[in-house]
Amino acid sequence: MKDAAQELLQTTFGHAGFRGEQAEIVECVASGNDALVLMPTGGGKSLCYQLPALLRDGCGIVISPLIALMQDQVEALRQVGVRAAYLNSTLDAAEAATVERDLLDGNLDLLYVAPERLLTPRCLNLLDRASISLFAIDEAHCVSQWGHDFRREYRELTVLHERWPEVPRIALTATADEPTRREIAERLGLEQARRFVSSFDRPNIRYRVVQKDGSGQRALLDFLHAHRGESGIVYAFSRKRVEKIAEQLQAAGINALPYHAGIDAGIRAANQRRFLQTDGVVMVATIAFGMGIDKPDVRFVAHVDLPKSVEGYYQETGRAGRDGAPAEAWLSYGLGDVVNLRMLINQSEAGEERKQVELRKLDALLGYCESTECRRQALLGWFGEAHDGACGNCDNCLEPPQTWDGTDAARKALSCVYRTGQRFGAGHVIDVLRGVQSDKVQRFGHDQLSTWGIGEDLDARQWSGVFRQLVALGLLEADHERHGALQLTALSGPVLRGERSLMFRKEAPRSTARRGSRSP
Ligand code: ADP
Numbered sequence: 001m002k003d004a005a006q007e008l009l010q011t012t013f014g015h016a017g018f019r020g021e022q023a024e025i026v027e028c029v030a031s032g033n034d035a036l037v038l039m040p041t042g043g044g045k046s047l048c049y050q051l052p053a054l055l056r057d058g059c060g061i062v063i064s065p066l067i068a069l070m071q072d073q074v075e076a077l078r079q080v081g082v083r084a085a086y087l088n089s090t091l092d093a094a095e096a097a098t099v100e101r102d103l104l105d106g107n108l109d110l111l112y113v114a115p116e117r118l119l120t121p122r123c124l125n126l127l128d129r130a131s132i133s134l135f136a137i138d139e140a141h142c143v144s145q146w147g148h149d150f151r152r153e154y155r156e157l158t159v160l161h162e163r164w165p166e167v168p169r170i171a172l173t174a175t176a177d178e179p180t181r182r183e184i185a186e187r188l189g190l191e192q193a194r195r196f197v198s199s200f201d202r203p204n205i206r207y208r209v210v211q212k213d214g215s216g217q218r219a220l221l222d223f224l225h226a227h228r229g230e231s232g233i234v235y236a237f238s239r240k241r242v243e244k245i246a247e248q249l250q251a252a253g254i255n256a257l258p259y260h261a262g263i264d265a266g267i268r269a270a271n272q273r274r275f276l277q278t279d280g281v282v283m284v285a286t287i288a289f290g291m292g293i294d295k296p297d298v299r300f301v302a303h304v305d306l307p308k309s310v311e312g313y314y315q316e317t318g319r320a321g322r323d324g325a326p327a328e329a330w331l332s333y334g335l336g337d338v339v340n341l342r343m344l345i346n347q348s349e350a351g352e353e354r355k356q357v358e359l360r361k362l363d364a365l366l367g368y369c370e371s372t373e374c375r376r377q378a379l380l381g382w383f384g385e386a387h388d389g390a391c392g393n394c395d396n397c398l399e400p401p402q403t404w405d406g407t408d409a410a411r412k413a414l415s416c417v418y419r420t421g422q423r424f425g426a427g428h429v430i431d432v433l434r435g436v437q438s439d440k441v442q443r444f445g446h447d448q449l450s451t452w453g454i455g456e457d458l459d460a461r462q463w464s465g466v467f468r469q470l471v472a473l474g475l476l477e478a479d480h481e482r483h484g485a486l487q488l489t490a491l492s493g494p495v496l497r498g499e500r501s502l503m504f505r506k507e508a509p510r511s512t513a514r515r516g517s518r519s520p
């Protein structure tokens with residue numbers, strides 16, 4: 001078996017040897033066992049089911065949610081002489097009938113099927129009559145309701161082990177925390193399956209988080225200047241932001257192009273081509289950009305707005321440095337981002353349970369942002385992977401952040417929020433704390449409050465950091481019905497009563513955005 005696999009790897013796929021755990025996975029599945037495979041994007045998951053399908057009798061059925069990727073894969077397989085086909089909504093009846101006939105006649109090695117297609121009575125019946133070598137469930141995290149990519153049809157894939165218990169199954173994903181893994185195993189009947197978990201570490205990527213002042217423009221420009229001439233992606237939250245930032249960067253002399261789903265398809269394709277083919281293009285994009293883009297020399301991925309989850313962040317930053325050369329993942333965020341994202345989630349139409357999931361994901365991401373410890377350790381920990389920390393290639397390792405005892409400042413901030421009636425945003429509360437006169441202060445008589453001017457020891461920027469960390473920690477929250485007015489939460493009490501002490505991150509001085517951003 002081993003020799004046959006090695007032979008196929010070289011003759012058919014043209015690779016000299018296996019990567020990582022590929023050999024073990026291929027052997028496991030080729031000998032008829034089930035497997036659950038976690039491997040980062042680009043790790044080489046496809047071979048893990050393609051080779052066993054070729055080694056076993058019958059046709060391998062691959063369930064894949066992305067029609068475009070399905071077609072690419074089939075195309076590539078055919079070019080190396082593998083008998084591959086797909087069944088999805090892009091085929092007309094006659095084309096589909098040909099594929100069905102080929103399957104029944106034993107003329108296919110691999111058949112890619114969209115999940116909704118597979119679940120039709122017609123397709124289930126077809127598979128009953130065919131000789132099947134294995135089922136491969138790609139993007140298996142789509143079964144998880146907790147995941148960021150949930151697909152209803154994936155829930156129905158329980159049919160695979162119920163209807164064809166003797167056919168081996170291999171589930172693959174690039175993103176799954178422990179609860180998601182459990183859910184995959186449960187839904188797909190893979191509790192007994194061997195698990196193959198590759199390292200998710202990308203040692204050549206340097207992680208860095210900076211706090212933004214105002215719009216974050218200055219910090220972004222500093223960052224981009226340090227990466228002049230390099231290809232990179234700047235991710236922003238909305239189409240509007242993408243347009244605006246792309247314009248600003250162009251005005252600053254940077255070779256930037258916009259990309260989002262609202263841009264005319266022709267222009268979008270042209271921008272993508274330029275990014276892929278020209279050196280030094282900065283693509284300013286929403287997360288619509290990136291799926292299936294395989295450009296090895298992306299030197300940086302910058303987030304100017306908070307991503308929605310740690311998983312999303314890992315996926316997006318993973319597009320940097322595929323060639324193994326040093327690359328940077330940079331994220332800037334501020335109080336406004338935290339407030340906005342929390343409000344958006346609370347305001348959304350989603351059900352209560354879904355909202356709680358989203359809020360927990362945001363909390364995990366904020367935990368990552370505010371962390372004073374090794375970022376790599378935090379990221380990998382999210383994927384259930386242990387790392388000793390001290391990676392030497394993240395901002396916290398390179399320039400250990402200073403912390404300070406913020407217990408007293410937090411109490412002042414929370415009581416000032418309370419005294420001003422929980423009706424204002426951070427800007428006004430900070431004015432009151434620092435004793436800064438303004439129209440608003442006059443109008444509401446806030447210079448008469450007991451908290452007026454009790455925070456003169458910190459400047460506005462430091463206070464802004466205190467509020468950001470309080471919101472990140474859930475000690476304050478923004479009321480979406482009152483335009484983001486800050487309110488106390490159930491967690492505020494112990495801090496106000498002096499029962500809980502807090503350590504805060506010292507705000508970095510403005511200039512550190514550049515320092516050490518390049519590898520020696
Ligand atoms: P994934 O699905 O995990 O993102 P792919 O299966 O698409 O990854 O593989 C990523 C790239 O790595 C492809 O270009 C593939 O040809 C290449 N690759 C996979 N396995 C090997 C190997 N053993 N040796 C060399 N290249 C490989």
Ligand code: ZN
Binds near residue numbers: 374393395396
């Ligand atoms: Zn580190």
